[in-house]
Amino acid sequence: MVRRCVVRLSIVFALLAWGAACGGPQLREGAFRGRTDGPPTMRCLPETDVTEAEYTDHMRRGLALAEASFDVPAPSPPPSRAAGDLTDWSNGPLRAWMEQKVSAIQAAREELDLAAEENHRQRILGGAVVGLMYEDISRVLRSVPAPVDLDSEPEILRIYQDLVRAQARPFLELSRSAYRACSLNAGHPPGMTHFSTFCRERLDQLPEAEAPAAGSTEVEVVRD
Numbered sequence: 001m002v003r004r005c006v007v008r009l010s011i012v013f014a015l016l017a018w019g020a021a022c023g024g025p026q027l028r029e030g031a032f033r034g035r036t037d038g039p040p041t042m043r044c045l046p047e048t049d050v051t052e053a054e055y056t057d058h059m060r061r062g063l064a065l066a067e068a069s070f071d072v073p074a075p076s077p078p079p080s081r082a083a084g085d086l087t088d089w090s091n092g093p094l095r096a097w098m099e100q101k102v103s104a105i106q107a108a109r110e111e112l113d114l115a116a117e118e119n120h121r122q123r124i125l126g127g128a129v130v131g132l133m134y135e136d137i138s139r140v141l142r143s144v145p146a147p148v149d150l151d152s153e154p155e156i157l158r159i160y161q162d163l164v165r166a167q168a169r170p171f172l173e174l175s176r177s178a179y180r181a182c183s184l185n186a187g188h189p190p191g192m193t194h195f196s197t198f199c200r201e202r203l204d205q206l207p208e209a210e211a212p213a214a215g216s217t218e219v220e221v222v223r224d
Helices: 002-021 057-070 083-118 120-142 148-152 154-185 194-204
Strands: none
Touching (some): 083 120, 120 154, 148 154
């Protein structure tokens, strides 16, 4: 009887060791797998297969700073679409928001880049977070209104819209790169593969790729 129990325990320990070697924690049944539509927020993120207590200090700080970046409120709309009002709004509230937003994202990026170097799971999560942050800023920039005078000037309106999209393009491309790398990195461990679907679907819903901006920026946390 003792020998039989020892054999059974040996089998159990062998199975546990095999499970750990083949990917570690598994995502629990019914866990949130992320929201792939709608405006980007931290609440869109899927749940990971580990608790936050298992994140490193860099990861926890990065997530807190990323949350703070989403708390930077978008500027209120201009009082009107008159050219003068739009110019004052662009040089005032929009510029101030851009500076604050970029600074907040950069602070989060610094911690997430460090966290990504510490383990693969954090690299996956960091890529998803970076994708959401840059999607958020590009979404606001692409929504800048056109002067009302251009409503009757379709050719000039098209040029203006191209210029607006050009301002958002670098951030949109950073989001695209982040989501793409997140999807590729999430092939393992098994408990994180749902991030691949999340990031790929967020990527697919971004505006179509346009001509690349000169001097593109690499995103360390989301290396392919």
